[in-house]
Amino acid sequence: MNNMDLSKPRRQSVKGLVLIFIQGARQSIRIFWPLILLVVLQNKILDNRLILGLILVVIFLLLIIHTILFYLNFYFYVSNGEFILKTGYLRKKILTIPLARIQSVNTKQNLIQQLLNVVSLEIDTAGTAGKELKIHALEKAFATELHNKLRSVNFENVELENSEMIDAKKSSEKLILKLSPFDLLKIGISQNHFRTGLIILAFGFQIFQKLQDVFADKADEYSNELANYISGSNVALIIFLIIFFLVVSILFSLFRTVFKYFDFKLLKQENAYRIEAGLITKRNVVLPYNKIQELNWETGPLKKMFGIYHLIFKQAVSTQNKKVQLVDAPGCLTEHLQLLKADLFGDEVLDDTSKIYSNSYYFWRLWIIVGWIPVTLPSLFLYTEWQFWGSEILWLLVSAGYNYLTLKKRYFRINKDQIRISKGAISHKLTQMELYKIQSVEFRQTIFQKRGSLASLTLMNASGSMTIPYIDETIAKQIYNYCLYHTEISEKSWM
Amino acid sequence: MENFSNSIVTPENLPDIKPETFNLLDIKYRAILFIRIAIFMLFVTGAFILFLILFDEKPAVGFIISAISAILIIVVFTIVITIFGFPKKGYLVREKDISFQKGLIVFKSTSVPFNRIQHVEVNQGILAKIFNLSSVKIYTAGGNASDLSIPGLPVKVAQNLKVFLSEKISKYE
Numbered sequence: 001m002n003n004m005d006l007s008k009p010r011r012q013s014v015k016g017l018v019l020i021f022i023q024g025a026r027q028s029i030r031i032f033w034p035l036i037l038l039v040v041l042q043n044k045i046l047d048n049r050l051i052l053g054l055i056l057v058v059i060f061l062l063l064i065i066h067t068i069l070f071y072l073n074f075y076f077y078v079s080n081g082e083f084i085l086k087t088g089y090l091r092k093k094i095l096t097i098p099l100a101r102i103q104s105v106n107t108k109q110n111l112i113q114q115l116l117n118v119v120s121l122e123i124d125t126a127g128t129a130g131k132e133l134k135i136h137a138l139e140k141a142f143a144t145e146l147h148n149k150l151r152s153v154n155f156e157n158v159e160l161e162n163s164e165m166i167d168a169k170k171s172s173e174k175l176i177l178k179l180s181p182f183d184l185l186k187i188g189i190s191q192n193h194f195r196t197g198l199i200i201l202a203f204g205f206q207i208f209q210k211l212q213d214v215f216a217d218k219a220d221e222y223s224n225e226l227a228n229y230i231s232g233s234n235v236a237l238i239i240f241l242i243i244f245f246l247v248v249s250i251l252f253s254l255f256r257t258v259f260k261y262f263d264f265k266l267l268k269q270e271n272a273y274r275i276e277a278g279l280i281t282k283r284n285v286v287l288p289y290n291k292i293q294e295l296n297w298e299t300g301p302l303k304k305m306f307g308i309y310h311l312i313f314k315q316a317v318s319t320q321n322k323k324v325q326l327v328d329a330p331g332c333l334t335e336h337l338q339l340l341k342a343d344l345f346g347d348e349v350l351d352d353t354s355k356i357y358s359n360s361y362y363f364w365r366l367w368i369i370v371g372w373i374p375v376t377l378p379s380l381f382l383y384t385e386w387q388f389w390g391s392e393i394l395w396l397l398v399s400a401g402y403n404y405l406t407l408k409k410r411y412f413r414i415n416k417d418q419i420r421i422s423k424g425a426i427s428h429k430l431t432q433m434e435l436y437k438i439q440s441v442e443f444r445q446t447i448f449q450k451r452g453s454l455a456s457l458t459l460m461n462a463s464g465s466m467t468i469p470y471i472d473e474t475i476a477k478q479i480y481n482y483c484l485y486h487t488e489i490s491e492k493s494w495m
Numbered sequence: 496m497e498n499f500s501n502s503i504v505t506p507e508n509l510p511d512i513k514p515e516t517f518n519l520l521d522i523k524y525r526a527i528l529f530i531r532i533a534i535f536m537l538f539v540t541g542a543f544i545l546f547l548i549l550f551d552e553k554p555a556v557g558f559i560i561s562a563i564s565a566i567l568i569i570v571v572f573t574i575v576i577t578i579f580g581f582p583k584k585g586y587l588v589r590e591k592d593i594s595f596q597k598g599l600i601v602f603k604s605t606s607v608p609f610n611r612i613q614h615v616e617v618n619q620g621i622l623a624k625i626f627n628l629s630s631v632k633i634y635t636a637g638g639n640a641s642d643l644s645i646p647g648l649p650v651k652v653a654q655n656l657k658v659f660l661s662e663k664i665s666k667y668e
Contacts, residue, residue, distance in 0.1 A: 316636060439637035440607040447600055460641035480606070481509040487608045488591040494611065495636070 006078040006149065009086070011071065015116045016137030021067040022112065023136070028063065076135060083123065083150065085133050095133055097123060105150050107143055109282040119143045119284075123150070147286075173274065176343075177266035177329060177336045184261055187331035188254035190302040261330045268343070273313075275327060285327050291315050291495055293437050293463035295344055297337055300427035309337050314463035316495050345432060350420050355411040359454050362470035363407040371399035402426075412468050414479065416486070419459070421466050436490035437461045441483050443476060459483060462494060510589070512604065517585030517596055523626045524647025528577050530622060536570055576600070586645045593633065593660070595645050607643050610667040611635050615660045617653050629653035633660065 029036070069089040076085045078099070085095040107119045113136075121143050123133040138146065179187070262279035272288040296312040303309065311329040332340075375392050382388040405425040412421045420432040442458040449455055455476040456469045468476070543562060547554070580599035587594045596604040616632040623629060623646075630646040631653050648656065 438608075439611045439635040440605055440641040440643065442606075443602075443604040445602045450602070458640075460635075460637040462636040465637070465640050477511065478507075478509070480604075481511055484592055484606055484608060485509050488610065490610075 006146075009075040009077040011074055012076075012135055013118050013137045013139050013142075015118050016074075017067055017071050018116060019112065019118075019136045020070050021063060024063050024066050024070075028059070076133075083133070085135070097133065099150065102150060105147050105286060107147060107282075107284040109278075111280055113137070114282070121146065173267040173269050175265065176268050176273075176339060177264070177332055179261060179264040179329075179331065181258070181262075183331060184258050184264075185254070186306045187261070187308060188257035189250060190300070190306050190308055190331075191253040191257065257330055264329065266329055266332075275329070287313055287315065287327055289344070290493065292344065293461045293494075294431055294433035294466075295341070296429065296431045298424075298427055298429045303331075303427075307333055309334070311337070311340070316462035341432070345418055345434065349415055350413045350418055350432070353413045353415050355413055355422075356471060356475065358407060358410040358468070358470040359452070359472070360407065361449070361452055361454055362410065363403050365448075365470070366403040366406060367400055370403060371396050410469065421468060431466055433459075433461060433466075435483055435486045436492050437494045438483050438487045439494070441480050443480050445473070449473075512587065512589075512594060512606065514583075514585075514596060514604070517587045517594070519582060519585050520645075520647035521628055521649050521652075524628055525577065525581050527622045527626060527628070527647070528581070529574070532570070532573050532577065536566070539566060584647070588656070588659070593643065595643050605641075605643055607633055607635055607641070609660070609663040611637075612660060612664050615657050615664070617657050619650070623647075631656050631660075 070087075073089045073092075074085075074087050076083070078084070082096045082098050083102070087093050087095070102123055106122045106124070108122065109119045113119060116137070117140060118137040119140055121133075121135045121138055259279045261277045264277040265275070267274045267276070269286075271290075272286050275283065275285045275287065277283050292313050293316055294314045296314065298310040298312070299308065308331040311332050313327045315327065375395055379388075379392070402425050406423075409422055409424045409428055412419060414420075417436075418432060418434055420430060422428065422430050439460045439462055441460070443455060444458065445455040449470070450473075453473045454470050455473045456467060457471065457476045457479055458465050458467045460466075468479075543566070547559070576599055580597070583599055583602065584597040585595070587596075591610075592606050592608045594604060594606040596602070613634045613636055616634070617629050618632055619629045627650055628646075629648055629650045630644060631648060633643040633645075635641045635643075645656075
């Protein structure tokens, strides 16, 4: 099966020529579009067909030469435990990645690549900046083999002691989660339409105003009847627009979900999960267990009705790039979530531990910042208007309600190995991680918190940080000490 | 089996980090902080004077007075904070981790276990060079937020700390 010799430098598939050409054309259009616009707008140059034709031919020839040179100078091979990619003809570039450092190997396929039946391969590393590799065109079979090979080499390096593991890895994958078009429909509907709706509404409102202006002008010109009719139907128009935008935003979310997550599959391998999804661009992501830093799941009022959770796996950040590697499943059911949690974190012991809530001071601080400060500042200028006082009180009540919900959802559970943090207001977000994944801990206490013997605690892992605000000072200190202790005695690698 | 111990772990008997045990930064570092405040204030005052000169109409006296007093208040406030906040700044190296704390109004203490350090750097700015100080920056895989920076160390101490930490890290590789 593994008959390919990676030590010999090799080029990508010949079909890559097409892709390089398209990319080159795209780049040159992006750079020269102001010039192109100028040429098109100034008819004088355009009149001279000969010159225009000549320019086009020259550009075309240059692109062809670029394509061929680029293709000929693009090599990759493996030597001394490093994956090496050579590229460039004018300015040569050599990228090397130690195989042991490879974070993930992903394949992608966009529309053109699907037509050509090739895939692009991306190699991500942890910690080294600007060293993400991309090979545009590989024959599918070859890519799969390279994919497996790179990963198996990677695992050989990481887990030298355990040679059985590599054999076991080749065993078949187990399907954990699959989303049917009907599931996607449900997920699309349960997205956060409020947010999408607001954006579209703001956009639509401008158009609506423009329309009104236009109609008002026309009405003056032609007949007063029309003006009366339109201004009389304002309420109806607004209601119509709201419904219209709601429908548009739902459709928008639906299309987005279907495009991005079409034929979504989450498969379990020996050491990793594999995710496959996409209608036009096919994503194929492999997530080794040990690279997963935390698991997030989220549900909202609508999602809850359908029993759907949004799942996010957080992977290590590459230090200089500051790009968090997120891999998400748009929706899964409670049983899938339970399965994944059991898989990642072992038996669900955290459910037996008690919830520790943030102190109610947290509510007051939020309410002061979100509610009272915005309310008191303008009152210096607007205190004479009664509408102002009405909206002030409304704002205070709304923010109080929102912050109350925030407080009620702000809690955490901890046991000797794991922590789970809950937050949210209307939606509910949960994060769980193994304590040995911690990179550093921070204890934070303002002078106001000190008076109430409270403190905030932040735990940082390689994919970001999580804060536990306004908890008892002694609890915060104990967790701080425990996290350090636990991380320091841990033999497990965080990645 | 040397020094084997396996005592019960309860949160109460875990080693605690006490703010009092931290090593203070070199007092010369406070001078650097003051110079930084002075430079910043020079900029602000310069900008204000430039604004007064370039502004066509003469601004009201009340405006000038309130602006000057605002600048003065900020200067006094930052100086007071710097003086009283300085003893709060400190670092602590234990057997298995390193910590840094600071903050008068907002107290912050950050710890990084040695087995999570990626690499260590010694830096020296222009001002620090004059005072013969260095800072040690400790990188983890957690990105900016979890990195630890200890400023105001005598050059010798910073070098030693770096060597010490590098040795510790290499054990975990």
